[in-house]
Amino acid sequence: MAKQQPRVDAVIVGLGWTGSIMGMELTEAGLNVLALERGADRTNEDFAYPKPADELEYGIRHTMMQKPKQAAVTIRRDLNERALPQRKLGAFLPGDGVGGAGAHWTGVLIRPTPTDLQLKSFADQAFGKGVLQDDMQIQDFGVTWDELEPHFTFFEKVCGQSGTTGNLNGEIQPGGDPFEGPRSEPYPLPALQDTQNTEMFDKAAKQLGYHPFPNPSANVSRAWTNPYGMQLGPCNYCGFCSRYGCLNYSKASPQTCILNALKQRSNFAYRTNANVTRVELAPDGKTATGVTYIDEHGEEVFQPADMVVLASYALNNVRLMLNSGIGAPYDPVARTGVVGRNYAYQIGGGIHMYFDDIEFNPFATAGATGRMFNDFSPGNFDSAQYGFIGGAKMHSSQASGTPIKTPLPKTAPKWGQGYKDALRKHYGHHMKLSMTGSVMSYRSNMLDLDPTWKDPYGMPLLRMTFDWKQNEHRLSAFMRDRLREIADVLKPDYRDESFNLEGSHFKVTSYVSTHNVGGAAMGTDPSTSAINRYLQSWDVHNVFVPGGNAFPQNFQANPTDLIGALTYWSAKKIREEYLKNPGPLMAQS
Amino acid sequence: MSQPDNTSRRAFLRNTFTLIPTVGLAGGVSLTAKAAEAPPNLSDYQPAFFKSDEWAFLLAACDRLIPGESEGKGPGALDTNVPIFIDRQMDSPYGHAERWYMQGPFVLDGSPDLGFQYPYTPRDVYQKGIALTQAYCQKQYGKRFEQLDAATRDQVLQALEANQVDFAALGETQKLEASEFFSSLLENTKEGYLADPIHGGNKHMASWKMLGFPGARASYRDWVDQHNVDYPLGPVSLTGERG
Numbered sequence: 001m002a003k004q005q006p007r008v009d010a011v012i013v014g015l016g017w018t019g020s021i022m023g024m025e026l027t028e029a030g031l032n033v034l035a036l037e038r039g040a041d042r043t044n045e046d047f048a049y050p051k052p053a054d055e056l057e058y059g060i061r062h063t064m065m066q067k068p069k070q071a072a073v074t075i076r077r078d079l080n081e082r083a084l085p086q087r088k089l090g091a092f093l094p095g096d097g098v099g100g101a102g103a104h105w106t107g108v109l110i111r112p113t114p115t116d117l118q119l120k121s122f123a124d125q126a127f128g129k130g131v132l133q134d135d136m137q138i139q140d141f142g143v144t145w146d147e148l149e150p151h152f153t154f155f156e157k158v159c160g161q162s163g164t165t166g167n168l169n170g171e172i173q174p175g176g177d178p179f180e181g182p183r184s185e186p187y188p189l190p191a192l193q194d195t196q197n198t199e200m201f202d203k204a205a206k207q208l209g210y211h212p213f214p215n216p217s218a219n220v221s222r223a224w225t226n227p228y229g230m231q232l233g234p235c236n237y238c239g240f241c242s243r244y245g246c247l248n249y250s251k252a253s254p255q256t257c258i259l260n261a262l263k264q265r266s267n268f269a270y271r272t273n274a275n276v277t278r279v280e281l282a283p284d285g286k287t288a289t290g291v292t293y294i295d296e297h298g299e300e301v302f303q304p305a306d307m308v309v310l311a312s313y314a315l316n317n318v319r320l321m322l323n324s325g326i327g328a329p330y331d332p333v334a335r336t337g338v339v340g341r342n343y344a345y346q347i348g349g350g351i352h353m354y355f356d357d358i359e360f361n362p363f364a365t366a367g368a369t370g371r372m373f374n375d376f377s378p379g380n381f382d383s384a385q386y387g388f389i390g391g392a393k394m395h396s397s398q399a400s401g402t403p404i405k406t407p408l409p410k411t412a413p414k415w416g417q418g419y420k421d422a423l424r425k426h427y428g429h430h431m432k433l434s435m436t437g438s439v440m441s442y443r444s445n446m447l448d449l450d451p452t453w454k455d456p457y458g459m460p461l462l463r464m465t466f467d468w469k470q471n472e473h474r475l476s477a478f479m480r481d482r483l484r485e486i487a488d489v490l491k492p493d494y495r496d497e498s499f500n501l502e503g504s505h506f507k508v509t510s511y512v513s514t515h516n517v518g519g520a521a522m523g524t525d526p527s528t529s530a531i532n533r534y535l536q537s538w539d540v541h542n543v544f545v546p547g548g549n550a551f552p553q554n555f556q557a558n559p560t561d562l563i564g565a566l567t568y569w570s571a572k573k574i575r576e577e578y579l580k581n582p583g584p585l586m587a588q589s
Numbered sequence: 590m591s592q593p594d595n596t597s598r599r600a601f602l603r604n605t606f607t608l609i610p611t612v613g614l615a616g617g618v619s620l621t622a623k624a625a626e627a628p629p630n631l632s633d634y635q636p637a638f639f640k641s642d643e644w645a646f647l648l649a650a651c652d653r654l655i656p657g658e659s660e661g662k663g664p665g666a667l668d669t670n671v672p673i674f675i676d677r678q679m680d681s682p683y684g685h686a687e688r689w690y691m692q693g694p695f696v697l698d699g700s701p702d703l704g705f706q707y708p709y710t711p712r713d714v715y716q717k718g719i720a721l722t723q724a725y726c727q728k729q730y731g732k733r734f735e736q737l738d739a740a741t742r743d744q745v746l747q748a749l750e751a752n753q754v755d756f757a758a759l760g761e762t763q764k765l766e767a768s769e770f771f772s773s774l775l776e777n778t779k780e781g782y783l784a785d786p787i788h789g790g791n792k793h794m795a796s797w798k799m800l801g802f803p804g805a806r807a808s809y810r811d812w813v814d815q816h817n818v819d820y821p822l823g824p825v826s827l828t829g830e831r832g
């Protein structure tokens with residue numbers, strides 16, 4: 001018989017970005033809130049200088065990240081392949097411990113466009129029949145730009161977003177992104193400083209008629225006090241940002257922006273080393289009674305709660321739903337069920353360029369440093385003629401210059417004296433042109449429970465079925481051609497490229513991005529979405545599931561601005577309606 | 590050459606010190622850690638994990654993967670204590686695969702794009718990989734790897750890299766491939782060469798000086814807007830060593 005803890009009003013599973021936001025919002029509504037975090041406690045002191053400046057420990061050994069030992073994912077590329085466990089981290093690096101991936105993310109904080117939120121409606125209107133792959137199952141998010149705009153604005157203030165405004169209440173502003181949706185307020189802070197590569201990219205992009213603007217950043221450019229009274233110091237371009245905790249209180253994270261304020265509230269508590277294995281349901285299956293977790297002593301504990309928030313990252317949220325029987329699991333053959341449906345990801349690609357005579361000083365940089373343009377996001381160009389939907393953010397970013405990760409030309413020797421010569425010649429003389437592309441959802445890209453492998457607590461692992469599809473291959477080829485034109489303007493001494501083109505398959509061994517989305521999509525139709533437009537489970541009304549899992553497909557940029565805004569949007573509905581009258585917030589039919 | 594010549598290496602290191610000017614710490618960077626203990630000499634070091642014959646292989650292999658000044662500019666893997674780094678990694682969470690998923694069943698016939706599936710920790714990979722490579726050298730040349738001349742050692746490493754050494758035929762049962770052993774060895778060698786000296790390699794930050802990487806300075810607000818100029822300061826390490 002599991003040990004039992006005293007009941008709380010709300011239990012939050014995971015204390016990363018979404019868990020911290022929900023903690024703030026639900027305690028503000030007067031609830032007694034408990035967060036359960038599977039990893040260790042981590043405070044800003046854990047990131048004190050010089051500790052984070054250790055590439056091996058954090059950049060290579062992934063010390064802050066999800067341990068496959070505790071929660072591996074099995075992966076296959078199609079429904080017929082045998083899925084195998086990802087035994088060590090590779091393509092994506094989910095977080096672990098207080099702060100989640102939010103403690104070691106890069107901090108590019110960018111909104112989707114209004115069109116991205118209504119991609120299906122856009123596709124129906126802009127693409128003739130038969131243009132798009134017929135196994136594609138893209139959907140609208142079920143929430144509009146106008147509904148989310150105040151929540152973007154608030155989350156961006158929480159983060160001290162730094163950048164250049166492009167569209168203020170419909171008025172296009174110089175230097176910003178003319179394609180962004182209308183903002184109600186300008187960026188809280190000015191953009192980060194330019195680096196050598198951003199200057200070069202900016203010039204070349206403008207010469208080709210594009211509209212470059214500074215990467216929107218949650219590495220703050222100036223001192224900032226956020227709405228919770230938390231203070232961030234100006235970024236010092238330390239060069240140990242993406243994959244590292246910030247040593248300077250400058251990167252927006254749950255630690256720097258929320259947790260110290262939250263921990264002061266007497267109606268908030270959290271436990272670490274508490275790994276939630278499932279949500280417990282009442283006998284009728286219509287409400288949750290709490291969650292079961294394994295504590296630091298390996299003991300099973302039942303935590304009763306009136307409300308459960310799954311805030312454990314997209315992949316873990318879906319796994320918890322499946323392991324708890326919340327919602328019908330998706331079946332790609334019968335095409336029934338919703339949990340695990342519409343899993344999507346992000347596609348990357350780029351051109352490495354080497355300039356013998358230019359010093360880039362790549363170590364003097366912030367994680368989000370860079371320039372991008374949005375001329376190739378959906379609706380801004382006619383992709384139907386190329387046979388694909390979606391878009392890419394085109395950019396030159398310089399997240400760090402740490403030496404183990406030094407890129408070298410493909411032709412350079414991999415070892416021996418030639419390797420040493422290449423290192424000496426090319427270190428600091430490299431810049432990259434990149435595309436970060438959207439990925440649509442498809443019938444067979446999905447998540448379910450693995451039939452073979454289990455975690456140390458006996459729970460089935462999550463199984464991911466995912467591959468790049470023709471639409472994304474075509475998108476990559478198109479964007480590659482555009483990036484080549486930029487490279488032609490810049491005239492590097494050497495260049496090589498890597499893109500996921502026709503015939504290439506998803507590889508789990510090298511990093512792609514930690515932008516895993518979908519799997520428990522939001523929407524207005526319970527036959528195609530696992531949660532409603534307020535992120536509430538259609539089936540178990542006191543379970544809310546904020547996270548990237550809510551995306552019905554992915555758009556062409558980083559997900560966390562949208563994840564944060566959706567979490568505030570959901571919290572508002574919980575506070576204003578759900579708590580007064582707990583029950584489904586949307587009718588089932 | 591049967592053993593790397595450590596006397597001449599020590600002499601080399603002394604030279605590097607006089608050749609590379611040490612630059613004082615920039616204002617604004619404050620290092621809280623106390624200064625490092627002097628790194629050990631490779632020749633005095635007693636490996637904790639590798640047995641003496643494995644150690645001889647490791648030294649001889651690292652010396653070819655990143656050779657010393659005798660072959661051309663820049664410090665080598667032995668000059669920078671890379672084997673010490675690898676030995677210490679073997680007793681870290683990495684060496685023991687402590688954070689990885691090591692539960693069976695181990696399915697060995699899947700696509701390599703799905704990642705490694707053999708039931709081995711990095712410690713096992715080294716022990717098995719070294720033994721299999723030695724078996725190959727005995728069969729091919731009637732000598733141990735470290736007894737081969739430099740050119741032949743390079744040929745063996747190339748054969749491992751190209752997966753032309755058939756580990757299965759030499760007795761490997763869990764599908765550890767020669768190319769996988771080689772890539773672990775090469776990856777760890779580069780890590781030891783380029784990581785902070787706190788991990789045992791990159792002695793006196795020699796590789797960072799070669800690259801112009803300032804190490805753990807981690808503070809460039811005054812530099813970020815100075816474009817296309819050489820950064821003038823030498824590196825600092827996590828323990829406060831300055832170069």
Ligand SMILES: Cc1cc2nc3c(=O)[nH]c(=O)nc-3n(C[C@H](O)[C@H](O)[C@H](O)COP(=O)(O)OP(=O)(O)OC[C@H]3O[C@@H](n4cnc5c(N)ncnc54)[C@H](O)[C@@H]3O)c2cc1C
Nearest residue numbers: 014016017018038096097100101106107108276312558560
């Ligand atoms: C290297 C890197 C760079 C990134 N860069 C960017 C970027 O530039 N821009 C951007 O928008 N996004 C970026 N991201 C993604 C971003 O970090 C995530 O989108 C964001 O953190 C998601 O918030 P979350 O609350 O869903 O998950 P997280 O912040 O990861 O929090 C989830 C928490 O839940 C805990 N948890 C999981 N399972 C359980 C369980 N069973 N029981 C208890 N606790 C559990 C985890 O340990 C974790 O602490 C990056 C990610 C990484 C890894």
Ligand code: SF4
Nearest residue numbers: 219235238241246366
């Ligand atoms: S680059 Fe700036 S925001 Fe990033 S870790 Fe360093 S100081 Fe913090």
